[in-house]
Amino acid sequence: MKILIVEDEPQMLENMAKTLKAEAYIVESAASFKEASQRIGVYDYDCILLDIGLPDGNGLELLKTIKDKGLEDGVIIVSAKDSLDDKLQGLDLGADDYLPKPFHMAELRARVKAVLRRRNFEGQNELQIGNVSINTSNRTLFIEKEEVDLNRKEYDVLLYLASNKDRLVNKTALAEHVWGDNIDQADSFDFIYSQIKNLRKKLETHKADIEIKAVYGIGYKLQNK
Amino acid sequence: MKLLNYTTTYFSGILLVLISIWAVVFYYAMFDEIYDSIDDGLDNRKMVLIARATKDPNLMQKPQLDEYLYTIEKVDFKNYRGFKDTYNDTLMYMINEEDYEPVRMLESVFKLNNEYYKIKVATSMVEEDDQIQNLLKYTVLLYAALVISILFLNNFFLRKVWKPFYNLMAQLKTFRLEKKQSITYTPTKIEEFTLLNNSIEKLLQKTQESYEGQKQFIENASHELQTPLAIAINKLEILFEENELTENQAEQLQQALENLERLKRLNRSLLLISKIENDQFQEKETLDLKSLIEEINADFSEMASHKNVLLHFSAEDKVFKNMNPDLAYMLFSNLIKNAISHGNSGTDILMELAEKKFSISNFSDSDSLEKEPVFERFQKFNGSKNSTGLGLSISKSISEKYGYALNYSYKNGQHIFTLNFI
Numbered sequence: 001m002k003i004l005i006v007e008d009e010p011q012m013l014e015n016m017a018k019t020l021k022a023e024a025y026i027v028e029s030a031a032s033f034k035e036a037s038q039r040i041g042v043y044d045y046d047c048i049l050l051d052i053g054l055p056d057g058n059g060l061e062l063l064k065t066i067k068d069k070g071l072e073d074g075v076i077i078v079s080a081k082d083s084l085d086d087k088l089q090g091l092d093l094g095a096d097d098y099l100p101k102p103f104h105m106a107e108l109r110a111r112v113k114a115v116l117r118r119r120n121f122e123g124q125n126e127l128q129i130g131n132v133s134i135n136t137s138n139r140t141l142f143i144e145k146e147e148v149d150l151n152r153k154e155y156d157v158l159l160y161l162a163s164n165k166d167r168l169v170n171k172t173a174l175a176e177h178v179w180g181d182n183i184d185q186a187d188s189f190d191f192i193y194s195q196i197k198n199l200r201k202k203l204e205t206h207k208a209d210i211e212i213k214a215v216y217g218i219g220y221k222l223q224n225k
Numbered sequence: 226m227k228l229l230n231y232t233t234t235y236f237s238g239i240l241l242v243l244i245s246i247w248a249v250v251f252y253y254a255m256f257d258e259i260y261d262s263i264d265d266g267l268d269n270r271k272m273v274l275i276a277r278a279t280k281d282p283n284l285m286q287k288p289q290l291d292e293y294l295y296t297i298e299k300v301d302f303k304n305y306r307g308f309k310d311t312y313n314d315t316l317m318y319m320i321n322e323e324d325y326e327p328v329r330m331l332e333s334v335f336k337l338n339n340e341y342y343k344i345k346v347a348t349s350m351v352e353e354d355d356q357i358q359n360l361l362k363y364t365v366l367l368y369a370a371l372v373i374s375i376l377f378l379n380n381f382f383l384r385k386v387w388k389p390f391y392n393l394m395a396q397l398k399t400f401r402l403e404k405k406q407s408i409t410y411t412p413t414k415i416e417e418f419t420l421l422n423n424s425i426e427k428l429l430q431k432t433q434e435s436y437e438g439q440k441q442f443i444e445n446a447s448h449e450l451q452t453p454l455a456i457a458i459n460k461l462e463i464l465f466e467e468n469e470l471t472e473n474q475a476e477q478l479q480q481a482l483e484n485l486e487r488l489k490r491l492n493r494s495l496l497l498i499s500k501i502e503n504d505q506f507q508e509k510e511t512l513d514l515k516s517l518i519e520e521i522n523a524d525f526s527e528m529a530s531h532k533n534v535l536l537h538f539s540a541e542d543k544v545f546k547n548m549n550p551d552l553a554y555m556l557f558s559n560l561i562k563n564a565i566s567h568g569n570s571g572t573d574i575l576m577e578l579a580e581k582k583f584s585i586s587n588f589s590d591s592d593s594l595e596k597e598p599v600f601e602r603f604q605k606f607n608g609s610k611n612s613t614g615l616g617l618s619i620s621k622s623i624s625e626k627y628g629y630a631l632n633y634s635y636k637n638g639q640h641i642f643t644l645n646f647i
Binding site for chain 1: 448451452454455456458459460462463465466468472475476479482483486489493524525527528530531532
């Protein structure tokens with residue numbers, strides 16, 4: 001899997017590259033509009049992370065070029081502006097997703113994986129870990145080919161943790177992903193625990209190959225048993 | 226009291242004094258002139274009579290005033306010598322008036338053929354009391370005429386002159402800085418009003434500039450803070466993911482991360498407020514508030530059950546409002562979140578939605594906050610340390626943007642927020 005990060009802020013770029021490299025992706029980067037358009041012209045990418053606020057041009061122009069050329073690259077727009085206009089325009093132009101800055105690394109990983117899944121399995125959106133299979137098209141969970149009932153939030157928590165398998169996911173990142181940005185101030189997110197508890201119970205009774213581990217009260221980690 | 230009426234009152238007072246003085250002065254001046262003229266006439270008649278008496282000795286002995294209004298009497302030398310002509314006012318019975326009326330009388334002496342005579346000549350006089358009455362009548366009339374003319378002037382002429390002033394005041398009364406209103410200045414020839422117009426124009430321009438500048442500054446500052454915050458948070462997250470931390474290190478880092486997250490939320494809220502105030506949420510759509518609030522309640526259900534509060538929502542069907550969906554979500558979610566975080570464990574949170582208003586209440590130990598600036602930025606109550614202190618301020622800004630009234634009230638241990646849609 002080859003990913004291009006277009007980002008002019010060097011440390012931001014470094015963080016994103018490091019996180020994605022840890023997932024064993026091939027990561028390339030471009031720090032300017034010019035560099036990015038050269039790379040896009042020459043190489044194919046599975047996913048492009050596109051900062052639209054570049055010093056020498058608007059990232060949306062790059063998106064237009066990609067779509068005009070009929071390239072198959074998945075594109076996630078990254079924007080510090082968090083403006084609805086950018087989002088709508090980006091999605092209209094054919095971007096796969098829109099990620100407002102600042103974002104959590106876990107969120108980045110989940111979004112990239114979602115785009116890659118959609119690109120590479122063409123509708124066959126399935127996340128398979130051992131005997132656990134999450135179907136992201138129908139939002140269903142199968143353990144040993146047996147369907148397990150999950151409510152909306154349990155499903156969201158499971159998919160998010162599974163997308164960040166073997167990584168410590170901070171409670172804040174998990175809460176913001178599942179309950180939205182507006183969930184701030186919520187008494188240190190302890191209410192997440194009850195969702196995790198239910199989920200653990202379901203995984204256990206169906207003898208799943210995975211488990212959800214609490215790490216120092218900081219967050220959770222999904223890993224193989 | 227209006228300046229117009231105020232000056233009119235003063236004018237009337239001053240005029241009253243001035244006209245009274247003028248009436249007295251005029252009275253004396255007029256009488257002086259009348260006496261002068263009458264006395265001249267008497268003097269003339271005296272000389273004519275003396276000339277006639279010289280030719281006609283019959284006239285020399287006429288003790289009665291009768292219809293000719295004069296007397297001539299012979300007098301001694303001692304009465305003659307040193308006698309000065311005198312003019313006196315006296316009364317005489319007038320047949321036509323059937324009353325004693327004032328007359329003017331000249332007394333004089335003359336010498337003829339070595340005999341000495343005294344002559345008295347009289348003529349009828351103006352009636353003083355009548356005259357005073359007349360003068361008073363006409364003075365009052367003049368006064369009334371003057372006051373009426375001043376009122377007339379004020380109401381028609383001055384009102385026209387003051388129009389630019391009142392026009393400006395009417396606009397200033399409804400002027401609100403955050404609404405980017407512009408004021409139209411009525412052109413005027415009057416220097417003071419031009420000065421006032423120019424001064425206010427300059428003042429407003431400067432105020433508006435600094436207000437815009439301040440808003441822009443908050444937006445720029447929070448925007449600039451986002452990238453370094455994101456980098457710092459992400460660095461810490463990467464550190465966690467490398468799984469090489471001891472528990473103690475992890476705890477320390479977690480606290481640093483939590484504070485950065487708090488900073489991030491604070492910053493995001495500030496950015497949001499300035500975006501609302503800068504009117505950057507233009508898109509609107511018709512929203513079904515009932516399903517919106519139900520959706521928010523579902524989002525907050527875990528938080529509510531964790532806090533052990535029960536959410537009760539009763540709603541009329543079909544409450545539709547034309548709002549920006551993001552802002553509507555924020556408006557209601559902040560109110561609901563606020564109620565959940567301040568509600569006492571084991572109590573109910575009651576929400577009611579109707580065509581005209583939405584209300585939400587929670588029970589809490591704290592006393593009424595009616596006197597507290599609950600909607601001010603950075604107001605925190607009951608030590609909610611994770612709160613940014615901006616949630617209610619955001620709700621207030623959003624409701625003001627749509628012309629809704631968001632109010633707080635307190636009743637029997639219940640803190641109530643009411644949003645009136647009209």
